[in-house]
Amino acid sequence: MNIVALAGGIGASKLLLGLYRVMDPRDLTIIVNTGDDIVLHGLSISPDLDIVTYTLAGLVNPETGWGFRDETFHTLEQLAVYGHSPWFHLGDRDLATHIHRTEMLRGGAGLSQVAESIRRAVGVEAKILPMTDDTVPTMIDTDEGRLHFQEYLVQRRAKPRVRAISFEGIQNARPTPGVLEALERASCILICPSNPLISIGPILAVPGIREALRDRRRRTIAVCPIVGGKSLKGPSDQMLAELGYEVSALGVARMYRDICATIVIDPADESYGPEIQSLGVDVIVHATVMRTLADKEVLAQRLLQFAESRRAGVAA
């Protein structure tokens, strides 16, 4: 069994933690969005990579879903004294990750080597691969100008109206070594419940990845990040609406129909079932709102069942 998951940050991590606990984690490969990456205070920050790694290592702050638990913010406080705006919350332990990453990158390592060194250091047994070692910042064109995604989301709290999204330099980006091979070997490819536009979107935009999924559409399953017309986490709903997408399980199924043959939707969205099926996408109705660890494990078990069925299909 090889499960390959496409992941953004907090939403994806909840499900990944469930999977990590119910399967052999060495059979799990996670391809993580790096469009959110940003350089702040001269340090290279990879928010989604860190959220996934900290979560699986049991280090994440359970209240926020990002950063370390029991964290302090003394460096940031002193940086503010030196005139650096502290809009991006970097904790003291978290900064060690960014210092380590920046030093490795400056020394010539790729982001994937950095990710590997971090996940090993904190004892994560699943493979964690950044989607690309190239720099492909997600830029948001808004009614207040062009903003880096983090400026839009964190600094401006998703207030400006979104007109377009682009991933700078994506046409020349290459998948990280191992990404296409992992997709090829996968008995199941899981699209985590992350923002389709700015978490899963950048991964699919790396040349070769969307094509690889298309070729493995029967093995690919998405967990819908929209429940009852709202995002499970973050501003997905608002961004989808501002860009003219239908904010529903059906809207998500339309975005993924070419790359996945199955979608998990919440019982709240059961009524969309027939219309989604008419798109050629199978529907699994299962609770997708994960509040407790048990919620995460139960959904993960259901996905494992699907993966088993696909592995049988692949073997047949």
Place this chain on the structure above:
Amino acid sequence: MNIVALAGGIGASKLLLGLYRVMDPRDLTIIVNTGDDIVLHGLSISPDLDIVTYTLAGLVNPETGWGFRDETFHTLEQLAVYGHSPWFHLGDRDLATHIHRTEMLRGGAGLSQVAESIRRAVGVEAKILPMTDDTVPTMIDTDEGRLHFQEYLVQRRAKPRVRAISFEGIQNARPTPGVLEALERASCILICPSNPLISIGPILAVPGIREALRDRRRRTIAVCPIVGGKSLKGPSDQMLAELGYEVSALGVARMYRDICATIVIDPADESYGPEIQSLGVDVIVHATVMRTLADKEVLAQRLLQFAESRRAGVAA
């Protein structure tokens, strides 16, 4: 009145704090050793500049004489998880200084501009000038090989036997803008009680500085860092001995005789007085061991008296 002080780290800072409190701090310019500077974890660290700045800002840890008071070390702990040896103690607040410095330097600023931005941010009213904006690491040749000064002092705890000291690239270094002008305008030049070899030595080795002091020898006064054959702070005594210098007030007077006409020695060393005077160096006997704030202020007052006498002399 213009006082210009040549300073290393902890020893110098005690006296400078006294001076800072008994005079108009805007009339004080401090030229600081940067031979100790080192890049660790990709961050540019200037220990002596920071010790002087933190001390005058009232931020320094009173127990160690370096770093911030009430400091935490969470970043360093996590860096150790990533395999970085934590031999150099970098606190969380302190790291903000290094992150700020590194970002400014990478952006093209000089070390003197960084020092200026930091001292202003923390409200220090004296001028703080690094001796040079060039990189001139102090290297120690030892019986265990060639080491950066911090590796010798902090990592190896001054255990290897010193054979020679050099300041890499010093022959091409230029004094920071303002240094020579400050020395020229000074009514008094003060050599702080710092290690003559590796704190004051690098400053004097920057082309033009030793010459400037020689030309102003009558205005220059040194506070002897050796009392009763021991260093006030750090491994000066041991280093002097290993390099064949006499470890005494007389030995220090010999090292400085060409650049200063007056030296302050502790009552414990009064017996050296006649021999020092025979070198052409005037002696002021005054307590130089500064345990309390009052000790620092009393010695500073005595130095101000000397400075006043020299200003009168300069004016005459």
